[in-house]
Amino acid sequence: MSAPSIRALGVSKEYVRGGHNPSLRTFREALAGAVTGRFRPSARPAPRDDRFLALSDVSFDVHPGEVMGIIGRNGAGKSTLLKILSRITAPTAGRIEVRGRIASLLEVGTGFHPELTGRENIRLNGAIIGMTSSEVARKFDRIVAFSEVEKFIDTPIKHYSSGMYTRLAFAVAAHLEPEILIVDEVLAVGDAEFQKKCLGKMNEIAGQGRTVLLVSHNLSAIGALCQNAILLDGGRILHHGAAADTIAHYSGLFRGxxxxxxxxxxxxxxxxxxxxxxxxxxxxxxxxxxxxxxxxxxxxxxxxxxxxxxxxxxxxxxxxxxxxxxxxxxxxxxxxxxxxxxxxxxxxxxxxxxxxxxxxxxxxxxxxxxxxxxxxxxxSDPGGAGFDFQQSYERGCVAVPITFERQE
Ligand SMILES: Nc1ncnc2c1ncn2[C@@H]1O[C@H](COP(=O)(O)OP(=O)(O)OP(=O)(O)O)[C@@H](O)[C@H]1O
The missing domain is CATH 2.70.50.60 (abc- transporter (atp binding component) like domain)
Known part of the structure; x- marks a missing residue:
């Protein structure tokens, strides 16, 4: 098997309880905060009791061509893990090894500047992930076509609707051909048609031997798209395996x-x-x-x-x-x-x-x-023919009788 494109080794992240500034909830805001220094840790260390592990001893590998899902309840540590993988924040212990360029789409639109036009933002994002301007120019038309914002490409994106913003952000991240694409909840926004397009694109990216990491509460999307998934709970990996098994473990958390x-x-x-x-x-x-x-x-x-x-x-x-x-x-x-x-x-x-x-x-x-x-x-053997009808994404879960009659 090829060398992993992402390797997490005993990653832990300690936070101070209540130290979370709700106004910096989203990844985009956290990134902006990091740039402006609003995210700087306070000089005085917090009392021991106020500290907790948002991530605890997390280790896993993701390989090229793999679409890996990350699921878990609210507060499980998913965003923290993605922030560490995207180098927005550093782990308190452990380390991350990454092979290849990463494009992150945490809280869609990361790295977008509101005063710049769509066109300028495409160039800026290309530069951020280390592409030359001719590389970006070659992809430009496909990005614009995918995003469906042609008419507004020279308008500052602060005037975009959230749907337009999302479409452009996904188009940029997906078309700049990163070796690793990190996506947080893109499927929670945009209309059904666009979500279908995103799923198709992520599939295509993985098919090209690149790596996709997807956080979503949309379990059917995780089941359809990911071979493997990680279930985080209380900052720990509760399960790591085939996506369907991980989803079953997740559902088990809510079981009566x-x-x-x-x-x-x-x-x-x-x-x-x-x-x-x-x-x-x-x-x-x-x-x-x-x-x-x-x-x-x-x-x-x-x-x-x-x-x-x-x-x-x-x-x-x-x-x-x-x-x-x-x-x-x-x-x-x-x-x-x-x-x-x-x-x-x-x-x-x-x-x-x-x-x-x-x-x-x-x-x-x-x-x-x-x-x-x-x-x-x-x-489940609906026709009594010894067929084991097992719940799966491909065959679904409901069987109805079927008859046939030969007509001469
Ligand atoms: N900067 C911070 N300072 C202190 N606590 C934080 C900080 N960021 C996150 N937390 C806390 O760490 C824990 C994990 O948060 P995280 O955002 O990673 O969870 P999540 O699984 O992404 O949740 P959700 O599905 O709700 O987005 C939560 O208890 C959260 O309140």
Whole structure:
């Protein structure tokens, strides 16, 4: 295997609690802060107790041609890791080895200057990553075409809409042919069409043997694009492996234990106090049986609505007692016990989440269970032909009957 393009060796980063200036939240602002000196550490060391590790002993390799995902809950340390990789901030311990030019697109638009025009910013960014002006000139037309901002290319970018800004920033970072492209949440902005274009471009870049590092909360994008992914939690690597496995571990962080969810901080109005699965392991085509304890301060008309998501967080199935099945029911003051049967579920082998909420259909959502119930389909052979139908990005997760009839 080729030498890694990025190697992190025991990287830790210590911060002072509360030392985080919220006005410098984004990477772009942090970069500007670093340039203007607003990010300088204070002269007096902080008391020991106020320090914590935003990253702790993080080690991994990323190889040329690899698209590596980084996922984790808010505050897990993802941005800190990207800032260290992009040399915006230095690690407190450990080191990073990088082979090749890096273009970072953390919080899209890094390195853009608002007073300069689109054209000038393209040149500036090329220079920042060490390209000659003739190299930039050769790429110029493709960047502008990808970004779709032709008409405004000689306008200072402070007049751009956020969509235009994002499109140009991604186009620049992706077309300047860095050996390593670092992207933070580009998929959270821009319209669906543009996001598709970005995904395609990142795929193409990896196909050319370059390295892409992608942070996203969009798990389907991580699943579709990345071979491997790292799950960070509390600054540590909780899992590093195939993207689908890492996503499964991530979903596990939110799981209700053993198919039971008890609402921690229920609202005072009508709510689902707890929900329990009869079993959290079913076979293809079986029903899910759920017992819901519903609390209400008064008498109401209500309905239960449900969604089933796959392990990548994609919504697969919606159903409801009402409005879909026209069946509202009464809930009375105090505790109401409700048995739900959901199915039959034509699902592939794999992990799923059941999201539940109590509503007055069409009118108001009384309460959505804060944590989904998790269940596994442990065996799936939809046609009884010995085919193991396994949840995957390629085949999806739902099987329906199929027939054929030869016509002469
Ligand atoms: N400059 C700083 N000074 C002090 N604490 C910081 C600083 N930057 C980040 N932190 C803290 O370090 C921890 C990790 O933050 P980081 O931004 O890396 O997490 P994240 O995984 O990117 O989160 P999100 O998904 O919300 O962006 C958080 O507790 C955050 O508040």
């Amino acid at each position: 234990d053993d198919g039971v969810v008890v609402e921690d901080k229920p609202p005072s109005g009508p709510h689902i106090a707890s929900a329990t699965l009869a079993t959290n392991q079913i076979l293809f085509g079986e029903k899910l049986a759920v017992t819901c304890m519903i609390q209400s301060p008064d008498r109401r008309r209500a309905a239960i609505e449900v969604e089933i998501h796959d392990g990548l967080g994609r919504k697969l199935i919606y159903s409801s007692t009402a409005p879909m099945h026209g069946q509202e029911f009464d809930i009375y003051p105090g505790t109401n016990r409700l048995m739900l049967g959901i199915g039959a579920l034509p699902l592939a082998r794999g992990s799923y989440e059941l999201h539940l909420w109590l509503s007055k259909p069409w009118v108001e959502e009384f309460h959505r269970l804060s944590v989904p119930l998790c269940f596994d389909v442990v065996q």
